[in-house]
Amino acid sequence: MSKPKVLVVGTILWAKKELQQLSSIATVISPDFSSREGFLKDVSQNHTDAFALLVTNGSKAGAFDRSVLGSLPKGLKYICCNGAGYDWIDVNAAFERGISVSHTPGAVDHGTATTALYLLLAAYRQFSYAEKNAREGRFLQDFPLAHDPEGKTIGIVGMGGIGKALARRVLPLGMKIIYHNRKPVSPEPDFPAEYKSSLDELLAEADVVSIHIPLNEYTKNSFGSAQFDKMKQGSVLINTARGGVIDQEALIKALESGKLYSAGLDVFPNEPEIDERLRKNDKITILPHVGTHTLESRYGMEMVVINNIRSAINDGQLLNQVPEQKGRK
Numbered sequence: 001m002s003k004p005k006v007l008v009v010g011t012i013l014w015a016k017k018e019l020q021q022l023s024s025i026a027t028v029i030s031p032d033f034s035s036r037e038g039f040l041k042d043v044s045q046n047h048t049d050a051f052a053l054l055v056t057n058g059s060k061a062g063a064f065d066r067s068v069l070g071s072l073p074k075g076l077k078y079i080c081c082n083g084a085g086y087d088w089i090d091v092n093a094a095f096e097r098g099i100s101v102s103h104t105p106g107a108v109d110h111g112t113a114t115t116a117l118y119l120l121l122a123a124y125r126q127f128s129y130a131e132k133n134a135r136e137g138r139f140l141q142d143f144p145l146a147h148d149p150e151g152k153t154i155g156i157v158g159m160g161g162i163g164k165a166l167a168r169r170v171l172p173l174g175m176k177i178i179y180h181n182r183k184p185v186s187p188e189p190d191f192p193a194e195y196k197s198s199l200d201e202l203l204a205e206a207d208v209v210s211i212h213i214p215l216n217e218y219t220k221n222s223f224g225s226a227q228f229d230k231m232k233q234g235s236v237l238i239n240t241a242r243g244g245v246i247d248q249e250a251l252i253k254a255l256e257s258g259k260l261y262s263a264g265l266d267v268f269p270n271e272p273e274i275d276e277r278l279r280k281n282d283k284i285t286i287l288p289h290v291g292t293h294t295l296e297s298r299y300g301m302e303m304v305v306i307n308n309i310r311s312a313i314n315d316g317q318l319l320n321q322v323p324e325q326k327g328r329k
């Protein structure tokens with residue numbers, strides 16, 4: 001029997017050896033294309049027998065929306081996404097076509113949580129502004145006193161792997177941890193954390209809010225002026241999830257009005273663009289989506305994708321199927 005065909009859409013840069021080892025159970029092909037149309041043409045001409053795709057966001061194939069998914073081979077069973085966030089794949093349309101989709105939770109936890117911690121420290125202590133002063137030869141000129149994060153209350157919105165990894169990182173700072181999820185975390189976290197069933201309650205109590213929810217049709221722009229209004233005066237917002245979950249105009253207004261003392265942002269709605277009003281705001285820290293930009297994270301993510309492909313071939317199921325599809329019939 002011929003081996004199942006796996007197409008690599010995008011590049012595997014770090015787990016190259018492990019990708020090669022996949023060839024003992026699969027025919028692994030990296031199609032060469034320079035556009036979305038080129039990708040679809042190559043697949044329809046040469047790979048109608050594809051069994052699984054290993055896909056990376058930002059490849060020339062573009063987003064896997066309903067129309068791309070509709071053009072993929074009928075026999076395609078799996079799409080294994082090299083990333084924790086999969087907002088660029090229409091997982092419901094994939095499900096309707098009988099395609100199971102996986103992502104890479106876990107592998108991104110350390111990198112993203114460390115980024116959130118850095119942003120939190122930088123926002124409270126105004127380290128970005130201080131560094132700018134130092135680099136531009138102004139030393140402490142016009143640099144007001146900042147704030148200590150110690151003893152403050154952090155509100156974690158989305159206590160998944162990244163939220164928990166951040167919680168463990170802020171504990172040594174003596175921060176009180178409250179969190180909001182649809183349901184309390186079970187089993188209970190191995191650190192003190194108070195569950196808030198209502199997001200409004202969390203927003204009213206937290207000194208700093210850190211967002212760790214996926215971007216989807218329900219969460220898009222879900223953090224808007226109503227949510228900023230409920231936050232404490234002079235609070236801090238950290239976002240390492242996706243820019244699209246925050247209404248950017250409302251965020252800019254909250255910064256300008258002083259409702260927010262500061263913010264730490266690693267993600268933006270129209271990456272790689274960053275709104276000029278954010279770029280020019282010295283009081284906030286902005287990063288170019290570096291949450292998982294470490295060798296360890298990237299290697300770990302690639303390993304998760306390859307392990308999902310292996311499991312699909314060997315056991316007929318994914319290890320990390322996206323929650324929207326899990327248990328659905």
Ligand SMILES: O=CC(=O)O
Pocket residue numbers: 082083084085086108291292
């Ligand atoms: O942003 C990073 C990821 O989705 O893995």
